[in-house]
Amino acid sequence: MLRTSLAIAALCLLGFPFSAIAQPLAIPPNEAISAHMEKGPDLSDFVRTCPPGLNDTPAMPQHYGQATILNMPLNRVFAIGQQTFITNFNACDGAGRPATTGTGAERTPDPAMGPRFTRVSAPETSSCAGCHSQPQPGGAGDFVANVFVLAQAADPVSRIILNEDFSNTWLERNTLGMFGSGAIEMLGREMTTDLQAEQQSAITSAEASGASVTVNLLSKGVSFGALTANPDGSVNTDAVVGVDPDLVIKPFSRKGAFRSLREFTVTAMNQHHGMQAVERFGVGTDPDEDSVDNELLIGDITAVTIFQAALPAPIVSTQGIDRATAVHGAHVFNEVGCTGCHIPSLPLKSSQFCDPDPQNLAGTFNDTSQSYCFNLSQTGIRGNSVAAYTDLKRHVICDSNKPHYCNEPASPLQASDSNYAIPGNQFLTAKLWDTGNSGPWGHRGDLDTIYAAITAHGGEATNSESQFEALSNSDQLAVVTFLKTLQMPILPPNQDPNVNMSNRNPVPNGR
Ligand code: HEC
Ligand code: HEC
Known part of the structure; x- marks a missing residue:
C-alpha cells in the first residue's frame, strides 16, 4: 500500500539543549492538585x-x-x-x-x-x-x-x-x-523504558568504574541526545534533546x-x-x-x-483521490526528508494496551493491579507497526525566516506534567496519520491548507522544507495529495454494545 517502509534513520538534527534556552516562569498544570x-x-x-x-x-x-x-x-x-x-x-x-x-x-x-x-x-x-x-x-x-x-x-x-x-x-x-491513541500511549511508555534503562546502565557503569560515563539516548531509532552519569550517581542532562530531563516521553x-x-x-x-x-x-x-x-x-x-x-487507528483512504499521485507523493515525502521527523512508522514491542500507565503521577489512578487491558490489533494496528508519522520528540521548526510556528508569547511557558518548562518554540512532531481530515492545521489551527502547514516549516526542518520548495508544482501537490489520504476512519453510528469490537464495520485499516 502507500506505506513507505523505511529504515528509520532519525536524523532529527540540531535539537537545542534545554539549558541553552531561557526559561521564564512556568505554571505547572498540576500545581494546585495536592491541595x-x-x-x-x-x-x-x-x-x-x-x-x-x-x-x-x-x-x-x-x-x-x-x-x-x-x-x-x-x-x-x-x-x-x-x-x-x-x-x-x-x-x-x-x-x-x-x-x-x-x-x-x-x-x-x-x-x-x-x-x-x-x-x-x-x-x-x-x-x-x-x-x-x-x-x-x-x-x-x-x-x-x-x-x-x-x-x-x-x-x-x-x-x-x-x-x-x-x-x-x-x-x-x-x-x-485521538484515533489510534492507545498505540501512541504505548509507544511513549516503551520509549520511556528504553531511555530510562540507558540512563540506569550509565549510572551503574559510572559507579563501577569511578569515572563519568556518557551515553547516547536512543529509542526506536530516535535520538534524544546524550546524557552523562557521574560516579556519585548524579547525571548531567544538558545534552538531552526533545524530551524532558526525566526522560519520560509525553506523547500527548x-x-x-x-x-x-x-x-x-x-x-x-x-x-x-x-x-x-x-x-x-x-x-x-x-x-x-x-x-x-x-x-x-x-x-x-x-x-x-x-x-x-480503542478508537481505530487512522487509515489510508484514496476515495476521491488519485491513487498514483498519492503513491508518488509518499515517495517524494521521503526523498525530501520529511521522514526525518515524521517517521512513517514506529514498532511496538507489545501490542497489549493496559490502563492505567504505571508511571501516572499522584492525582491520576496508577494501580496496575486493577488494570483494564486489550489488544491494539483490535484498533487496526497490524504487525505492531504504528504508522503515525511522528518521532514523539519535540523540535523547533521556526526561525526568523519562517516565524509562523514561533507564534507563542514569550511568557508564560507551558510546563509538562512533571513540571519542566517547555520552551515556547518547541512542539512535538505532529502525527500526520490523520492529516487528511483533521484540518485546520498547525498548533493554532490557523492554517487552512496542508501546503501552508508544510511551507511554514523552518528551524530544524529548514533543509527538508527547502527541498520541498525546490520541487516542481506537481511534486509538491503529490506530497499534499499523499497527506490527504491519511484519515481518521468513520465509525458506524450508534455503536451497538453487543457487537464485538473486531467485527466493527468498516474494519479498521489493514496495516
Ligand atoms: C474546548 C475544546 C476541548 C474540549 C471540551 C476537550 N478538548 Fe481535548 N483537546 C483540545 C485541544 C485544543 C487539544 C490540544 C491541546 C494541546 O495541545 O495542549 C486537546 C487534546 C486532547 C488530548 C491529547 C490528544 C493528543 O493526541 O495529544 C486528549 C487525550 C484529549 N484532548 C481528551 C479530551 C477529553 C477526554 C475531553 C473531555 C473530558 C476533552 N479532551 C475535551 C480541545 C478540547
Ligand atoms: C525537524 C522536524 C520536522 C521535519 C523535518 C518536518 N516536520 Fe512537519 N512538523 C514538525 C513539527 C514539530 C510539527 C508541529 C508544528 C506545530 O505543532 O505547530 C509539524 C507539523 C506538520 C504538519 C501539520 C500537521 C497538523 O496536524 O497540524 C504537516 C502537514 C507537516 N508537518 C508536514 C511536513 C512535511 C511535508 C515535511 C517535509 C517537507 C515536514 N513536515 C518536515 C516537525 C517536522
Whole structure:
C-alpha cells in the first residue's frame, strides 16, 4: 500500500539543549492538585439524582466503580466511554466549578461571571465531543474549538475581551484527534523504558568504574541526545534533546506535555467541564462548591480512557483521490526528508494496551493491579507497526525566516506534567496519520491548507522544507495529495454494545 517502509534513520538534527534556552516562569498544570488530594477508596456503582431544589435530571446518571468496568468486555466499556465522551454534563452531574480554577486551585467566586461557561479560561463546553467532533466524537476540531492553555489557572476567571487579541496572551491550541491513541500511549511508555534503562546502565557503569560515563539516548531509532552519569550517581542532562530531563516521553498535547490518556482525561474533565474525578479530588469532597461530590468514579474515567485508546487507528483512504499521485507523493515525502521527523512508522514491542500507565503521577489512578487491558490489533494496528508519522520528540521548526510556528508569547511557558518548562518554540512532531481530515492545521489551527502547514516549516526542518520548495508544482501537490489520504476512519453510528469490537464495520485499516 502507500506505506513507505523505511529504515528509520532519525536524523532529527540540531535539537537545542534545554539549558541553552531561557526559561521564564512556568505554571505547572498540576500545581494546585495536592491541595485536594484526600485520596479515598473508589466507590461502587451508583445512580445520581439532582441536588434538592434542582428539578431536572443528570445527563449521566449511571456511574461505575472500577470493579464493574473490569468485568466488562471491551465493546461494552468502549460504548460506556463513548457515551461519557459525548455526554453534555449539567449542574446535576456536577458540571461547573464555582470555587476552583481549571487547575483545581481555589478561586474567588465571581457571581458576575457565573459558574459555568467562560470561553477563555473554561469551563467552556458541555462535552468532550463539543470540541473533539471531526469527523466524529474522539476526533479533531475546527478553529472555533481552540483552547487557551494556561488560562485555566486565571483567577478571577478570564473574560473574553473581544477587542483584544486574547490568543497573544494565552497559548492557543487547536483540537487534536485521538484515533489510534492507545498505540501512541504505548509507544511513549516503551520509549520511556528504553531511555530510562540507558540512563540506569550509565549510572551503574559510572559507579563501577569511578569515572563519568556518557551515553547516547536512543529509542526506536530516535535520538534524544546524550546524557552523562557521574560516579556519585548524579547525571548531567544538558545534552538531552526533545524530551524532558526525566526522560519520560509525553506523547500527548501539541507540546508533548502529558504522558497518558488517563492523565489528560482527568485534567480535561475538570478544566473543560468542571467535572472532578475522585482519583484527583477525593471521595466525598466538594472542593468546587457546586453541591455535587464524587462527580466521576475511577471506573467512569477508565471507560472514557479506554474509549479513546480503542478508537481505530487512522487509515489510508484514496476515495476521491488519485491513487498514483498519492503513491508518488509518499515517495517524494521521503526523498525530501520529511521522514526525518515524521517517521512513517514506529514498532511496538507489545501490542497489549493496559490502563492505567504505571508511571501516572499522584492525582491520576496508577494501580496496575486493577488494570483494564486489550489488544491494539483490535484498533487496526497490524504487525505492531504504528504508522503515525511522528518521532514523539519535540523540535523547533521556526526561525526568523519562517516565524509562523514561533507564534507563542514569550511568557508564560507551558510546563509538562512533571513540571519542566517547555520552551515556547518547541512542539512535538505532529502525527500526520490523520492529516487528511483533521484540518485546520498547525498548533493554532490557523492554517487552512496542508501546503501552508508544510511551507511554514523552518528551524530544524529548514533543509527538508527547502527541498520541498525546490520541487516542481506537481511534486509538491503529490506530497499534499499523499497527506490527504491519511484519515481518521468513520465509525458506524450508534455503536451497538453487543457487537464485538473486531467485527466493527468498516474494519479498521489493514496495516
Ligand atoms: C474546548 C475544546 C476541548 C474540549 C471540551 C476537550 N478538548 Fe481535548 N483537546 C483540545 C485541544 C485544543 C487539544 C490540544 C491541546 C494541546 O495541545 O495542549 C486537546 C487534546 C486532547 C488530548 C491529547 C490528544 C493528543 O493526541 O495529544 C486528549 C487525550 C484529549 N484532548 C481528551 C479530551 C477529553 C477526554 C475531553 C473531555 C473530558 C476533552 N479532551 C475535551 C480541545 C478540547
Ligand atoms: C525537524 C522536524 C520536522 C521535519 C523535518 C518536518 N516536520 Fe512537519 N512538523 C514538525 C513539527 C514539530 C510539527 C508541529 C508544528 C506545530 O505543532 O505547530 C509539524 C507539523 C506538520 C504538519 C501539520 C500537521 C497538523 O496536524 O497540524 C504537516 C502537514 C507537516 N508537518 C508536514 C511536513 C512535511 C511535508 C515535511 C517535509 C517537507 C515536514 N513536515 C518536515 C516537525 C517536522
